[in-house]
Amino acid sequence: MKINVNNRDPVYVQVIRYFKEQIATGNFEPGQEIPSRRELANRIKINPNTAQRAYKEMEEQGLIYTERNLPSRITKDEKVLNEVRSELISEAVNDFVTSIRSINVPIDEVLEMIKEKYSTENKGQEGKS
Known part of the structure; x- marks a missing residue:
C-alpha cells in the first residue's frame, strides 16, 4: 500500500481517495478485508488518529463496514x-x-x-x- 502524501489535501482525504481509486480499479474487491487503523497508520507512516478519521469517514460514506470486533471490509453495495x-x-x-x-x-x-x-x-x- 503506497500513498503519496502531498501538502495540498489533508492526509485523511488522501487516504480516502486512495481507497476509492483502489475500489474503482478493482484492486480492492467487495468484501475484502482491509488493514486495521493502526496497521494502516504504521504502513504509511501517519498518525493513528488520521487513519481513524479516514476510516470513520469511509464508513459514513458506505465505502467500508465493520461488524462488531471483526476487521473492516470493503462494501459489497453495488x-x-x-x-x-x-x-x-x-x-x-x-x-x-x-x-x-x-x-x-x-x-x-x-x-x-x-x-x-x-x-x-x-x-x-x-x-x-
Missing part, C-alpha cells in the same frame, strides 16, 4: 461501488475540461485527440496481455 467509479470519472473529466478550456482548444480537435490517444493506449495494453 450502488456505492458504482458511485465511487462515477465520482472518480467525473472528477477526471472536470479537471481535463478545465485545463483544455484554459488554452481554448476547439471541442472537435479535443475529441479527435482523445479518440486517437485512447485507441493507441488500448492497442499498447492488448500487446501486454
